[in-house]
Amino acid sequence: MTPKKEDYLKIIFELGGTQKKVSNKQISLSLNVAAGSVTEMVAKLVKDGLAVHTPYAGISLTKEGIKVAEELVRRHRLWETFLVSALGYKLQDVHSDAEVLEHIASENLMEHLDEFLNHPTHCPHGGVIPNKNGDYQEDGHNVLADAKDGEVVKVDRFIDNHDLLTYLDDIELQIGDELKIIGHSPFEGPIKIMIKETGQEMSVSFKAAHYIFVK
Template sequence: MTPMKEDYLKIIFELGGTKKKVSNKQIALSLDIAAGSVTEMVGKLVQEGLAKHTPYAGISLTKKGIRYAETLVRKHRIWEDFLVDKLNYDLPDVHSEAEVLEHVTSERLVDSLEAFLGNPTHCPHGGAIPDKDGHYQEDSHTSLADTEDGSDVSIERFIDNHDLLMYLHDIALQIGQQVTVIKHDPFEGPVTIEVKATGQRIPVSYKAAHNVFVK
């Protein structure tokens, strides 16, 4: 399987494609690619039995696709945890390293890393880590962009994307922050939130708000 197909499986998994239909637009926003490219790759995943596509509804992973995605995500996120926790990498810098390492990691090695790290349940950007039997706590799939004005929410996780993580670092948005959603500006404008602990108001860009998940 090509790295690009694997990236699609992982992003569909991150967006909730194990339980619900994910739109082409969501995938395009998260991978920062054209919608036309998504349509082409979705067709390939369907042909290989890794995904199901319903016109005008979206795409979800098959059992085969879920198993493959869980294996990839587990290796990727355990390496991210190791790089941040043991080697003091900055969060925005771990994705590219973990992307390389996941492809050369045996089941024995990932099991040993998991035990060495104390069996972590979540990676540094908040995503659940499946254990070797495929068990994990289901992530929230409610994006900041889809949260109503006036809602009080907790920042739970971010999509694993270098540019996104750099942007969120710059605006000081962090996992675990309690925030109030103030307003959604029209015409794909930012979502303004207020951090409860400080009262600081932060405008979060339209694209970023679709890749930040809350509960």
Template sequence: MTPMKEDYLKMIFELGGVSEKVSNKQLSLSLDIAAASVTEMINKLVEEKLVSHTPYAGISLTATGRRAAEELVRKHRLWECFLFDKLNYSLANVHQEAEKLEHSSSDQMIDQLDVFLDHPAHCPHGGAIPDREGHYDEGSRVALAAIADGQRVKLSRFVDNHDLLEYLESLNFAVDQDYVVTNHAPFEGPITVQTDAGRTIDVSFKAANNIFVDDLSAS
């Protein structure tokens, strides 16, 4: 399997998990790839029975695609934990290094790395790490962009993308921070959030679709 196909499987897993469908637009935004190229790749993955695509409904992983995605995500996110926690890499820079390491890691090495790191459940940007048996907590699938004005949220996880993580670092965003959503600008403009201290932050529409939150107002 090519690295590009692996990136698609990981992103479909990240956006939709094992059950929810994702759209071509979501993949285009998250991977920063033209919509036509996304459609072409999805057709290839459908032919290889790694994903299923229901027109006007969305894209989801098949059982085979899900197993492949879980293995890739496990390797990738364990390496991210190692780079971030043990080698002091910045959050924005762990992805590219982990991408290289995951392709050269045997299952035995990953199992040993998991033990060394004391079996982390989540990577530095909040993504779930499947254990050796494939168990994990999927986490939030609610994007910040979908939260109504006035609602209070906790940042749960961010899509694993270098430019996005670099952007979020510039905003001082981190997993487990709380904010109140105060405004959605029209025509896919920025989403404004406010900290408990009263500081307001404008988050781009694209980024807000790649930030997943727990809606504290709903609990």
């Protein structure tokens, strides 16, 4: 399987494609690729029996696609956890090196890495890590963009996207932050929030708010 196919499986998994339909637009924005490229790759995944595509509804993973995605996600996120916790990588810088390491590591090495890290259940950006038996608690998929004005939510996880993680580092928004939604600007404008702990107010871009998951 090509690295590109693997990237698509991982992002569909991350966006909730094990339980619901994920739109081509969501995939396009998350991977920073053109819409035409998404359409082409989705067709390949469907042909390989890894995904099902319903026109105007979106794409979801088949049982085989879920199985492959779970293993890819496990390997990738274990390496991300190691790079951040043991080597001091910044969160936005781990993806590319984790991508290399996940492809060259043996299963024996992955088992030792998992044990060394004390069997983490979530990676540094909040994503779930399936255990060696494929067991895990499914991530929630409520996004900041859909939170109502006046609602209080807690930041749960971020999409594993370099540009997004760099942006969130710049505005100092972190997993675990409790937020009060002040208001949504019209015409896909930013969302104004307040961090409950500090009282600090800030604006989060409309696009980024679709890739910040909250509970």
